[in-house]
Amino acid sequence: MTGGLAAHLVVERVDFRLDVRLRVAAGEVVALLGPNGSGKTTALRALAGLQPLTAGHVTLDGRDLDRPATRSWTPPERRRVGVVFQDHLLFPHLSAVENVAFGPRRQGLDRRAARALARDWLDRVGLADHAARRPRQLSGGQAQRVAVARALAVGPALLLLDEPLAALDARTRLDIRAELQRHLAAHCGAVLLVTHDPLDALVLADRLVVVEAGRVVQEGDATTVTARPRTDYVARLVGLNLHRGHATGHRVRLSDGLVLATADRGDGDSFVAFPPSAVALHPDRPGEGRCNTWAATVAGVERHGDNLRVRLDGVLPVAADVPPVDAAGLRLSTGQPVWAAVEPTAIRVYPAAVT
Ligand SMILES: Nc1ncnc2c1ncn2[C@@H]1O[C@H](COP(=O)(O)OP(=O)(O)OP(=O)(O)O)[C@@H](O)[C@H]1O
Numbered sequence: 001m002t003g004g005l006a007a008h009l010v011v012e013r014v015d016f017r018l019d020v021r022l023r024v025a026a027g028e029v030v031a032l033l034g035p036n037g038s039g040k041t042t043a044l045r046a047l048a049g050l051q052p053l054t055a056g057h058v059t060l061d062g063r064d065l066d067r068p069a070t071r072s073w074t075p076p077e078r079r080r081v082g083v084v085f086q087d088h089l090l091f092p093h094l095s096a097v098e099n100v101a102f103g104p105r106r107q108g109l110d111r112r113a114a115r116a117l118a119r120d121w122l123d124r125v126g127l128a129d130h131a132a133r134r135p136r137q138l139s140g141g142q143a144q145r146v147a148v149a150r151a152l153a154v155g156p157a158l159l160l161l162d163e164p165l166a167a168l169d170a171r172t173r174l175d176i177r178a179e180l181q182r183h184l185a186a187h188c189g190a191v192l193l194v195t196h197d198p199l200d201a202l203v204l205a206d207r208l209v210v211v212e213a214g215r216v217v218q219e220g221d222a223t224t225v226t227a228r229p230r231t232d233y234v235a236r237l238v239g240l241n242l243h244r245g246h247a248t249g250h251r252v253r254l255s256d257g258l259v260l261a262t263a264d265r266g267d268g269d270s271f272v273a274f275p276p277s278a279v280a281l282h283p284d285r286p287g288e289g290r291c292n293t294w295a296a297t298v299a300g301v302e303r304h305g306d307n308l309r310v311r312l313d314g315v316l317p318v319a320a321d322v323p324p325v326d327a328a329g330l331r332l333s334t335g336q337p338v339w340a341a342v343e344p345t346a347i348r349v350y351p352a353a354v355t
Contacts, residue, residue, distance in 0.1 A: 004028065004190040005158050008056035009046045011039075018042050018214040019056075024158070024190035026061070031193045031205035035233050039214040040194045044160050047192065048083050049076035060190075061157050077106065079158075080189075082151030086163035089147070090135040096122060096146045097131040103154035121149035125179065141172035148183060159184075161193040165200055177203055198237045202226070210234055228350050229273060240273045241318040247349055256315050260342070261291040266349035276309060278346030279320035281330055282339040293341040301332050308332065312340055 003026035011018040018039040024030045034040050045051035047058055049065065057067040060081070065074040082103075090099045100118035105111065122131050125145040135143055144164060151159055164180065165173045181204055184191055195201050201208055202222050209219040210233070218230045229235040235242035245254035247266025253259050260272060286293050296314035303309070307321040310332055320340060322330065330338060 003061055005047070005192070006057075006059045007047065009043050009058070010053055010055040011042050011046055011051060012054040016042075016214060018046075020209075020211055020214070020216055022192070022209065024192055026157070026190055027188050028207065029184050029191040029193060029205045030207045030209055031195055031201035032209050032211065033195060033198070033201055033237065034211040038211045040211060041162065042214075043211070044083075044162055044192070044194055047158065048081055048160055049074060049079050080154070080156050081158045081160060082154055082156035083160045084144075084147045084151045084162065084164045086166045090143055090150070092135050095132050095134055096127060096138065099135070099146055100150045100153050103150060107154060117153055118149070121153045122146070124183075125149045139172075140168050141176055144168060144176055145179070148180065152183060152187065155189070157189045159187060159189055159191045161191065161195075163195055164193070166196070180204060210237075227273075227348065228271070230271065230352075235273065240275055241279070242271060242273050243316065244269070244271055244352055246270070250344070252347075252349060254316065258294055258315050260347060261344045262347045262349050263345040264347065264349035266351070269352040270349050271352050272347050272349055274342055274347045276304075276319040276321040277307075278342050279312075279318055280341045281310065281320055281322055281326070281332075282341065283330055285339050286341050290341060292344060292347075293339055296338055296340045298332050298334055298336045298338060300334060312338070314340075316340070 005022060005024040007022045009018055009020045020043055032040050032043060042051060046053055053066050053068055055068055058065045064072045065079050097115060097118045100121050101114040104114040104117050119131060122128050125148060127142060127145055130138060130142060165176055168176060177200060184204060193204055207221055208225045210217050212231060212233055218225055218234055225234065226238040229238055229240055229242050232242060243254050245252040247268060247270040249265055250262055251259055252262055252266060252270060252272050294315050296312040299311040299313040301308050301310050304321060307323050308327050310320045310322055312318050312320060
């Protein structure tokens with residue numbers, strides 16, 4: 001790959017090591033997901049040149065920006081990298097148009113041309129009327145639009161978005177997410193989006209890379225990652241129950257001894273995944289002949305959309321979604337014993353070994 005980003009990011013700290021390989025083709029949007037402290041911001045800062053690498057390299061469009069082994073290093077302001085932070089960090093003393101014109105000016109455009117380009121970008125993000133306003137005179141959503149315009153106005157070969165929607169209220173988030181989707185689709189450089197929100201990742205990204213404790217634990221397109229989570233974090237992110245066991249044909253023996261019947265066939269060390277909506281709860285033991293039933297206790301209940309999400313303890317800790325109409329007959333208080341059941345057809349089985 002010559003265009004786009006090819007990076008091996010190694011950053012060592014006293015109690016943390018980031019060791020992540022990333023490839024983002026020109027025109028591709030990759031989402032970097034991971035729990036708190038997994039190294040997402042460190043990776044982003046390394047790509048922007050705000051955090052030197054201990055080892056590895058950052059190569060953009062075939063040029064090394066950082067490679068400690070050969071002492072090559074390009075400072076942040078000379079990288080063709082645009083960054084949009086969560087809290088949009090606009091220059092407070094500059095107007096919207098001056099904020100957007102800043103990068104093009106630094107790239108050598110004269111004042112007039114830079115302002116014309118900046119006005120054009122403000123127009124594209126729907127803020128032509130707000131060009132003269134200072135950041136404090138803009139709403140959160142407007143400031144974030146200016147930040148996006150500012151990052152894109154320099155034509156970055158790599159655009160880094162750090163939780164770009166996190167600081168916005170729900171309604172603004174929807175609007176900006178849709179707009180961002182348009183701008184990213186039109187952008188011909190590589191885009192890396194750091195997010196906690198699976199929806200942002202699924203809507204905006206072509207591919208997901210999940211990091212935990214400084215390592216990539218799973219990557220792939222959204223369909224594969226969401227259908228076949230490989231860690232508890234990914235399973236929770238996509239709302240699935242995930243367990244591991246030993247499959248023999250249509251049976252999977254879980255580590256605690258429970259055997260699940262499955263419509264899928266498996267062989268050897270396998271994951272089983274099923275949605276909370278597939279777990280049915282019963283006050284008493286379901287009738288003879290029902291497979292995949294087990295005794296559980298209610299560990300907690302919360303609202304989840306139109307349903308109640310019930311967390312269960314017991315041989316198989318899972319989440320179950322219960323429609324309110326069914327909840328009445330179950331007495332779902334914490335510590336309450338119930339029976340759980342899951343249909344074999346609702347369970348996905350896939351190899352635990354990475355192929
Ligand atoms: N400047 C720093 N000095 C020392 N350690 C740091 C520094 N910044 C982050 N860390 C540590 O490095 C690790 C990775 O942090 P990082 O901020 O990259 O994670 P993150 O995935 O972005 O987390 P979050 O989702 O909470 O923003 C954490 O253990 C963190 O405590």
